[in-house]
Amino acid sequence: MTSRCILQTALLVYFSTTVLAVNYDLLRFQLSSSSVECQNLLLQLNGTTKDCIKDRMNFKFPEEIEKPQQVQKEALLLVTLDIFQKTSDIFRKNLSSTGWNEIIVNNLLEKIHWQIEHLEEILEKIKEEENFTWDDRTLLPLKRYYLRIVRYLKAKVYSICAWKIVRAEMLRSFFFLDKFTNYLPN
Numbered sequence: 577m578t579s580r581c582i583l584q585t586a587l588l589v590y591f592s593t594t595v596l597a598v599n600y601d602l603l604r605f606q607l608s609s610s611s612v613e614c615q616n617l618l619l620q621l622n623g624t625t626k627d628c629i630k631d632r633m634n635f636k637f638p639e640e641i642e643k644p645q646q647v648q649k650e651a652l653l654l655v656t657l658d659i660f661q662k663t664s665d666i667f668r669k670n671l672s673s674t675g676w677n678e679i680i681v682n683n684l685l686e687k688i689h690w691q692i693e694h695l696e697e698i699l700e701k702i703k704e705e706e707n708f709t710w711d712d713r714t715l716l717p718l719k720r721y722y723l724r725i726v727r728y729l730k731a732k733v734y735s736i737c738a739w740k741i742v743r744a745e746m747l748r749s750f751f752f753l754d755k756f757t758n759y760l761p762n
């Protein structure tokens with residue numbers, strides 16, 4: 577009983593004193609690699625959109641994220657986390673029309689899952705270190721963007737063309753994400 581208590585205290589002290597400072601150089605590199613890997617996996621899912629002109633759609637990727645000069649690093653990480661989470665939600669929807677290689681889809685989901693866990697840990701650390709307060713409105717444009725995509729897929733009954741268009745859009749979003757993470761501090 578007592579020794580367990582001591583152990584817990586020791587662990588607590590350990591974790592509260594070694595809350596390692598976040599290495600942003602490493603994080604930037606790692607996020608960029610992840611977004612490139614996700615792009616590569618998305619590229620391996622076959623299907624060009626050239627026969628799907630009538631299904632084309634402008635989902636309007638949020639401008640704030642295309643041009644993120646103003647964003648604080650905590651917001652930047654939350655936006656990044658949200659992009660990974662929403663992408664994962666989308667690729668868990670009805671893919672039956674696509675004939676996509678399940679191994680590639682699963683690799684994509686696993687990659688994203690790993691990244692989400694890693695980012696959540698880092699955000700926990702930052703929260704402990706910095707006591708930041710956070711404005712939920714920052715994620716609103718992104719929320720609307722993904723809602724448009726989800727509604728579109730549903731409206732198109734998860735057709736093969738709808739998925740090809742959405743896959744192309746997800747590629748675009750990871751391309752922006754790669755640029756976006758460059759704005760992390762040094």
Ligand SMILES: *[C@@H]1O[C@H](CO)[C@@H](O)[C@H](O)[C@H]1NC(C)=O
Binds near residue numbers: 623674676
């Ligand atoms: C991808 O390739 C498979 C196998 O050739 C095919 O059945 C499927 O329709 C293709 N999917 C897309 C989205 O083009």
Ligand SMILES: *[C@@H]1O[C@H](CO)[C@@H](O)[C@H](O)[C@H]1NC(C)=O
Binds near residue numbers: 707
């Ligand atoms: C966190 O920040 C809030 C608002 O700035 C402040 O009131 C609070 O005392 C801070 N808490 C800690 C543990 O620093």
Ligand SMILES: *[C@@H]1O[C@H](CO)[C@@H](O)[C@H](O)[C@H]1NC(C)=O
Binds near residue numbers: 670671673733734736
């Ligand atoms: C899944 O997508 C296929 C192909 O578009 C469609 O026929 C089917 O009804 C969908 N299933 C569900 C549960 O939405």
